[in-house]
Amino acid sequence: MSNNTRKNKNINLEEISFKELYPQLELSFSEAQEWLIDHLDSAIFKKRDNAGDTISSIPILQKIVKEGMITENSQEGTISKSFNKESKMFYKIKERAYLSGFMKHAKSFKFVDWINTYTDKVAFIPAIVPKNIDTSIRKNTTSIAVTIGTSSKTQISENNYTKETSMPQYLDEETFHNIKKNSNIKKDENVYLICIFDPKYGRLASSKDGLYSDVLKALKIKA
DSSP: OHHHHHHHHHHHHHHHHHHHHOOOOOBOHHHHHHHHHHHHTSHHHHTSTTOTTTGGGHHHHHHHHHHTOEEEEEEOOOEEEEEETTTTEEEEEEEOOEEEEEEEHHHHHHHHHHHHHHSSSEEEOOEEEOGGGHHHHHHHOOOEEEEEEEEESSSOOTTOOEEEEEEOSEEEHHHHHHHHHHTTBOTTOOEEEEEEEOSSTTOOTTSTTSHHHHHHHHHTSOO
């Protein structure tokens, strides 16, 4: 009986945690911006399992949100090596810096065009498709690798990487609306999801010539 009670408490804590991270508040765009700026400074955000690489970049991410992008996902763009004593394997993980988030319709296309014209980063707006044609598109569309990994018992080969995580070029409507909902943006707000990535593996998003700097410059261009 006591074991079941502890288990139920754990479930409740998980539910509370999810609600605190994604309260799905149905806010206007400007209200959602304000909520996210505050949330990035909160203890709840900083205790997330995947917040480690993001914490040092919080000030610039808050500026990006303030300038007009409600960020929903990001990656710093690190390169890491490790050795597992149990498997006796060497591992290497390479990341591309990336950022995705919502922007208002009027600013979206000018932002994407500026990034693709004046920087060495790549920006695009993923297509949103009905779920019933999702399978057909998946057969003819490849996602963009943003994390790749390799392993070896001897020397790491630079020609034997596999795709670990990727950025899709399209989303089905249900997935798009769920991401929008988790970003606290109300249903009738006319927004686009923007994806930006750095083609160069290992160039940190927060570096002087990194992704965040270019995103901030692009957001300051008048629509």
